[in-house]
Amino acid sequence: MVAMFAAPFRATPFHPLMPALLSPLSSFDSVARLQVRDLTVDRGGRRVLDGLSLDVAAGEGLAVTGQNGTGKSTLLRVLAGLLKPTGGELTFVGADPERSIGAFSHYVGHLDAVKSQETVSETMAFWATWLGGAADIDAIEDALVPLELDHLIELPTAFLSAGQKRRLALSRLNVARRPIWLLDEPTSALDVASEGRFAAMMDAHLDAGGLIVAATHAPLGVSRLSAFPLTFGEG
Amino acid sequence: MRALAALFARDLRLAVKVGGGAPMGVLFFLVVVALMPFSIGPDLPLLARIGPAVLWIGALLATLLGLDRMFQADRDDGSLDVLLAGDQPLELVVLVKGLAHWVATSLPLVVAAPFMGLLLNMSGLAIGAVTATLLVGTPSLTLIGMIGAALTVSLRRGGVLIAILVLPLTVPTLVFGVGAVLGAVTDPAPFLSPFLVLCALTLVAFVVGPIAAAAALRQSQG
Numbered sequence: 001m002v003a004m005f006a007a008p009f010r011a012t013p014f015h016p017l018m019p020a021l022l023s024p025l026s027s028f029d030s031v032a033r034l035q036v037r038d039l040t041v042d043r044g045g046r047r048v049l050d051g052l053s054l055d056v057a058a059g060e061g062l063a064v065t066g067q068n069g070t071g072k073s074t075l076l077r078v079l080a081g082l083l084k085p086t087g088g089e090l091t092f093v094g095a096d097p098e099r100s101i102g103a104f105s106h107y108v109g110h111l112d113a114v115k116s117q118e119t120v121s122e123t124m125a126f127w128a129t130w131l132g133g134a135a136d137i138d139a140i141e142d143a144l145v146p147l148e149l150d151h152l153i154e155l156p157t158a159f160l161s162a163g164q165k166r167r168l169a170l171s172r173l174n175v176a177r178r179p180i181w182l183l184d185e186p187t188s189a190l191d192v193a194s195e196g197r198f199a200a201m202m203d204a205h206l207d208a209g210g211l212i213v214a215a216t217h218a219p220l221g222v223s224r225l226s227a228f229p230l231t232f233g234e235g
Numbered sequence: 236m237r238a239l240a241a242l243f244a245r246d247l248r249l250a251v252k253v254g255g256g257a258p259m260g261v262l263f264f265l266v267v268v269a270l271m272p273f274s275i276g277p278d279l280p281l282l283a284r285i286g287p288a289v290l291w292i293g294a295l296l297a298t299l300l301g302l303d304r305m306f307q308a309d310r311d312d313g314s315l316d317v318l319l320a321g322d323q324p325l326e327l328v329v330l331v332k333g334l335a336h337w338v339a340t341s342l343p344l345v346v347a348a349p350f351m352g353l354l355l356n357m358s359g360l361a362i363g364a365v366t367a368t369l370l371v372g373t374p375s376l377t378l379i380g381m382i383g384a385a386l387t388v389s390l391r392r393g394g395v396l397i398a399i400l401v402l403p404l405t406v407p408t409l410v411f412g413v414g415a416v417l418g419a420v421t422d423p424a425p426f427l428s429p430f431l432v433l434c435a436l437t438l439v440a441f442v443v444g445p446i447a448a449a450a451a452l453r454q455s456q457g
Binding site: 080100105110111118122125131132135 | 237238240241253313322
């Protein structure tokens with residue numbers, strides 16, 4: 001609590017009493033496998049996912065496809081720990097069992113989690129600290145480079161276009177290294193060049209031994225993401 | 236801890252920026268209390284007698300004003316999902332947001348209370364007592380109000396519903412807050428015992444508020 005009140009209004013790189021947990025360049029604690037068995041989820045009295053099973057190993061990814069309402073976002077929210085499944089089990093092989101799902105996964109939902117009152121750097125500094133990464137200006141700039149937002153670093157986010165906000169949300173993946181990326185329609189509103197840059201980001205993440213589960217309608221341009229079609233009423 | 240400190244700083248920063256609710260509560264408080272002498276008339280002893288109650292009611296209503304946006308603003312832009320998906324215990328996340336909300340909206344009100352007391356012809360002793368009780372009591376108003384904010388997070392225009400849900404629960408705080416001030420200014424009545432009960436109510440709110448609000452937020456995800 002003392003450290004909390006001592007925190008000044010600017011974004012601190014890290015509090016002197018607290019060592020930085022992870023630098024952005026350090027490798028992550030790897031998760032060897034993500035296994036889902038017989039997952040069943042009800043929402044609003046309707047069975048959205050019924051007996052779904054999947055298995056993703058480190059260095060692999062899934063592109064979850066399917067019509068609107070087949071449960072793509074629901075699946076991601078369950079994996080992120082935001083929704084409790086009705087039945088089935090979720091196993092993160094090789095992960096520290098003491099820690100929650102949130103400690104080794106990134107969730108980028110269909111909303112961008114960007115406050116219009118803040119600048120790009122303030123937004124990134126907060127999420128970097130929240131996610132356990134380094135929040136100094138260099139680290140933030142490095143995190144913005146892959147999606148080419150670094151030249152807008154001092155701009156208030158209210159002036160960003162929809163695609164730029166999306167890129168800012170996706171840049172969150174770079175501020176703290178985590179093995180599992182859960183992405184809901186990651187490339188919506190992105191232009192072709194940015195889609196290419198984001199595909200390169202995902203490729204690099206898979207190369208480093210990460211896992212990706214992405215819900216998508218558009219092809220993501222990463223060949224290692226195997227398609228995982230969802231249909232109504234089944235897994 | 237570092238993450239929670241960052242959340243506290245961010246909420247405070249957003250509250251004082253354009254569109255944040257920080258100045259709204261204290262301005263509402265100033266307006267309500269300043270209008271009171273006009274409506275009651277130039278009866279100075281009466282003003283002095285009801286002054287503590289007026290300040291407490293003003294503080295209570297002002298606290299309720301910004302509550303509806305406490306979690307909703309984060310829900311609307313998707314921040315709440317990332318906050319919930321993190322590995323911080325939700326109870327602490329909620330407590331930190333509540334404390335930031337209190338510092339931004341209620342603390343200015345506590346600071347303004349002595350000046351408002353002068354408008355109501357209150358004695359120095361009464362002003363001191365009302366400021367002390369507001370300082371100790373307003374955190375419980377915010378923390379109890381937080382439960383209502385979490386319950387109505389997915390509702391549009393949930394502000395009125397928050398008031399209906401929360402106001403009955405704040406009655407004990409109001410009773411002992413005003414009771415302690417009356418105890419300080421009238422002779423046979425004690426100050427310390429209602430003041431200590433007020434402290435206890437705030438401590439209970441520190442435990443019950445975050446747990447209940449976190450449970451309500453989890454429920455809202457379902």
